[in-house]
Amino acid sequence: MAEAVDPPxxxxxxxxxxxxxxxxxxxxxxxxxxxxxxxxxxxxFFTRQWQGRGPEVLAAxxxxxxxxxxxxxxxxxxxxxxxxxxxxxxxxxDGLISDAGGQSLWACGADCTPVxxxxxxxGRVAACHAGWRGVAGGILERAVQQLxxxxxxxxxxxxxxxxxxxxxxxxxxxxxxxxxAASLAAAPDASLLPVLLEQLRQCGALQADPDPMKDRLDIRxxxxxxxxxxxxxxxxxxxxxxxxxxxxxxxxxxxRDQVKAVQWSGIVSQA
Numbered sequence: 001m002a003e004a005v006d007p008p009x010x011x012x013x014x015x016x017x018x019x020x021x022x023x024x025x026x027x028x029x030x031x032x033x034x035x036x037x038x039x040x041x042x043x044x045f046f047t048r049q050w051q052g053r054g055p056e057v058l059a060a061x062x063x064x065x066x067x068x069x070x071x072x073x074x075x076x077x078x079x080x081x082x083x084x085x086x087x088x089x090x091x092x093x094d095g096l097i098s099d100a101g102g103q104s105l106w107a108c109g110a111d112c113t114p115v116x117x118x119x120x121x122x123g124r125v126a127a128c129h130a131g132w133r134g135v136a137g138g139i140l141e142r143a144v145q146q147l148x149x150x151x152x153x154x155x156x157x158x159x160x161x162x163x164x165x166x167x168x169x170x171x172x173x174x175x176x177x178x179x180x181a182a183s184l185a186a187a188p189d190a191s192l193l194p195v196l197l198e199q200l201r202q203c204g205a206l207q208a209d210p211d212p213m214k215d216r217l218d219i220r221x222x223x224x225x226x227x228x229x230x231x232x233x234x235x236x237x238x239x240x241x242x243x244x245x246x247x248x249x250x251x252x253x254x255x256r257d258q259v260k261a262v263q264w265s266g267i268v269s270q271a
Contacts (some may be wrong), residue, residue: 021238027061029053035160035238041125042104043119043267045162045240047250055106055264057229063065063268066104073108073129077137079146082269095128095139097146098269105155110252111244112168113220114162114265117143123270135223136179144230156229159238163251163267166243167207167218170255177206177215180222184229202224213214 024031025044032044042063050058055068069082072090079095082103091257096105105127107114112131119125128134144154181196182188200206205221220239228234244251252261 002066008022011190019241023239029061032061033162033189033240035116035240036119036161037236037238038116038157038160038267041158041267041270043116043118043160043265045116045161045265046263047162048252048261048263049216049250049261051252051261055104055266057103058106058264058266062104063102066102066268068104068106070106070108071096071129075112075129075131077141077142079126079128079136079139094130094134095143096126097150098125099142101269102136102138103269103271104266106264106270108262108264109164109244110254110262111165113164113223115140115143115223116160116162116265116267117147117265118158119147120158121153121154121156122147122151124150124152125267125269127265127267130219130223132176132180132217132219132222134136135219135226136176136183138183141183141230144227144232155233157232158236159227159232161220161223161237161239163240163242163247163263164220165245165253165255167205167221167243169243170217170219171211171214172208172217173226174213174215177217179220180217181206182251184226201205 017189021036023034030049032046044062055070058093059068069085071093073094076094078093080093081099082096107127107129115128115130184196205218207216245253245256
């Protein structure tokens with residue numbers, strides 16, 4: 001079993017500290033990642049070093065005195081107000097939107113993308129578990145729309161796409177690629193599918209696989225393209241370069257290990 005490591009993560013073949021746009025935060029309990037774009041919001045992307053500690057414990061490392069909100073994630077595109085996810089049994093959904101100040105919103109994953117969204121203008125935040133099913137189902141669109149319904153503007157949102165499986169390690173069936181591509185259309189239109197697939201290839205989200213009926217999918221790049229189409233500015237999207245499948249010292253990965261284990265990510269609302 002891989003051993004947990006502490007920054008500076010010195011290894012001759014890998015510099016874990018050189019992550020432009022991302023910062024390791026050290027606490028008495030360990031280290032977690034923050035996205036520099038979201039530095040005005042308390043948040044954190046935790047690693048396997050924190051195994052065994054859930055949101056109820058991790059929240060104190062991010063911010064003292066906050067309420068904790070989490071879900072029973074089911075790879076859906078359902079987004080709920082945080083106040084509906086504050087006690088066990090937690091509701092089945094994969095996205096949370098803050099509806100009060102001092103709420104810590106949590107998402108977990110072991111290859112899927114943890115997505116944290118913040119609005120500096122309103123202080124509201126969102127946390128989503130975005131695997132290919134969530135992206136294809138429109139979970140990010142629902143999260144952004146709920147923020148907009150509460151007074152946000154897409155161009156003012158700040159988004160962090162946390163550690164997730166990279167395209168080179170994520171082989172998927174062509175049907176998966178097509179469902180993700182179809183989610184980029186403003187309305188269902190089968191005739192647009194070849195164009196949308198090509199757009200995924202052009203941005204690097206879709207790569208060739210030795211099997212002609214399969215692809216390599218970078219779900220974070222696909223999520224970024226979807227966010228951009230929703231009006232979120234490219235410069236306000238931070239994409240973590242770390243791949244969960246390629247970094248066994250840092251992250252659990254279902255594709256790599258076939259073991260049910262996750263790392264958590266959370267963000268705190270300001271209003």
